[in-house]
Amino acid sequence: MSRKVKRYILLLLIIIITIIALIGYQVWNKPHQDIKNAVAAKTNAIELYNSLSNDSANTKAFFINKIVAVSGEVKQVSKNQQNQQVILLKTNIADGSVNCTMEENIKNVKAGDMVLLKGICIGYIGGDNDMQLPGDVFLVRCYPSD
């Protein structure tokens, strides 16, 4: 094999390795899903809570791990340990809420306000029947929506 051919093979190998490394780097560093500008399935807090707390397979497939825009009345506004804003939306169950962890805070929001929030619906976590504590439906990485 001539020196010229060897040089071409080496160059080709370097190009292939560089391309693989670049693809690997891009996959490893791909950004999180853009919730703010994503299209969302629309629902309201009462409907979402009732659907998911009843454990129906159809509604689970429709909402869980999907981007959902939920309208509802604010029950409580607080902060979690990471200092993220947490907004609870009222349902027709006294201690059960649609529990939304915000990625972008809403200024001056308070109990009684009507809001539309968009985030990833991760599902329902049950509370404890013996202690009469119902669970919540959780949305994470939420943004205010128009």
Added chain:
Amino acid sequence: MAANSPIKGQVYFTKNGSISFFSKTILQNIQADNNEVISILNLQTGALQFSLLNTAFHFPKAKMEEDFNENYMESDKYPRSTFKGSIANIDKIDFSKDGTWQANVTGDLMIHGVTKNITTSGKIIIKDGKISAAASFKILLEDYHIKIPSIVSNKISENIEINIDCNYEKK
């Protein structure tokens, strides 16, 4: 007893407790936070439970989050992780006084569909009548049948440190 101090027999809970895990490896540190943890604590019996959805763990990198749910935790098949147990020395904790108390916790930890009995210690902190709990312990991935593909086994530690931080409110 102060007017705003917790009273025995009452149930305390949080629906936004925090559980994070940390794994230090040669190539990189892996950390993820879950701030959507339901925890319920019964002051009279010492019964303590935690429940979370695995998909709520948020990682700095999207690819890590994807691998965690699809390859390691199989979150479609096993969406929840839970702990059901009790604080064995609940009688020794004086909920009427501000302070930090050691809590000896024992119970069943269910991760990836596998349940193991664990015993660990944590802290109950009482400040201005408010109760919080903190704990840190390690688990072995193989105990919960979480398989790490050999191609990335040098990036992921077999020991994962779990940190718990919950601020409770009265039911």
